[in-house]
Amino acid sequence: MSLTFKTLGRGRRVAAGSLIAVAALGLTACQSGPDATSRPSSNAAPVTSHDQQSGDGSQSAGGKPTGAGPQSSANGRGPSASSAKETSPGGKPTGKAPSAAQSQASAMAASDRCTADQMSLRLGASDIGAGNIRYPLVFTNKGKKACSLRGYPGVSLIKRDGSAVGKPATRGGGSGGAVRLQPGQSAHVLLHTLNEGVSDTPCWDRSQLVFVYPPGSKEPMTTGSAGLRVCGGRFDVTAVEAGGLG
Known part of the structure; x- marks a missing residue:
């Protein structure tokens, strides 16, 4: 009887020990399980806030870049590829170079332009035909260096007291190209109106x-102006052409 009792007692102790071990394992699982699933969620929180602030979710759960930036840039949510190309490795905009070159070219063109103080002006003889009257307006380079003219002048008719007659001339014909004037050379435009009586519009x-x-x-x-008078409501001017007429 005593032997049996001891065997049974030992069995109970073994069984009790097994139950304690199982319970410990279960407790460990309960403690580690929620942590394992909650950590990615807590690590994902900065990504979510980053998305809301800048529209770019290019971070991993550990906060390191994932390389998603170029994709989000392509969607318009970050620096685009084109904007990246506009900056040099030193951080200075490379797109400024063409603008600077254009500005320099424009400044050079402006310095080469014939100005009023280096030219003389005269109105040539009228050319009448088929109800139209044309007057050459001649610019001559009286300076000591070459210069260029291009495009349309602004032309108005006035009286000696400075009061305007009618309206400024409108542009007629093509815009033409640049005319290079060496010292002493001339260029001209044509002033065009109608002969009196061609139109019912008064002169x-x-x-x-x-x-x-x-x-x-x-x-x-x-x-x-040699008494130039506009008739028929028609008064226009052409672009500059090479040569002096009249």
Whole structure:
């Protein structure tokens, strides 16, 4: 009887020990399980806030870049590939170079332009035909260096007291190209109106002066108009052409 009792007692102790071990394992699983699933969620929180602030989810759960930036940039949520190309390795915009070159070219063109103070101006003889009247307005380079003219001048007719006659000339014909004037050389434009009686539109008063802004210039020039009068409501000017007429 005593032997049996001891055997049974030992069996109970073994069984009790097994139950304790199982319980310990179960407790360990309960403690480690929630942590294992919650850590990625807590690590994902900065990614979510980063998305909300900048629209770029290019971070891993550990906060390191995942390489998703270029993809989000392609979607317009970050620096684009084109904007990246606009900056040099030193961080300076490389796109400024063409603009600077264009500005320099524009400055050079402006310095090469014929100005009012280096030219003389005269109105040539009229050319009448088929109801139209054309007057050559001639620019001559009186300076000591070559210069260029291009485009349309601004032309108005005035009286000697400075009052305007009618409206400024409108542009007619093509814009043409640049005309290079060596010292002493001339270029011209044509002033065009209609002969009296061709149209029922009344003629303007006679003028005494032609008031001109050379192409690209803010300084005016004047010359006598020889009584030029606009009729038929038609008064236009062509772009600069090489040579002096009349």
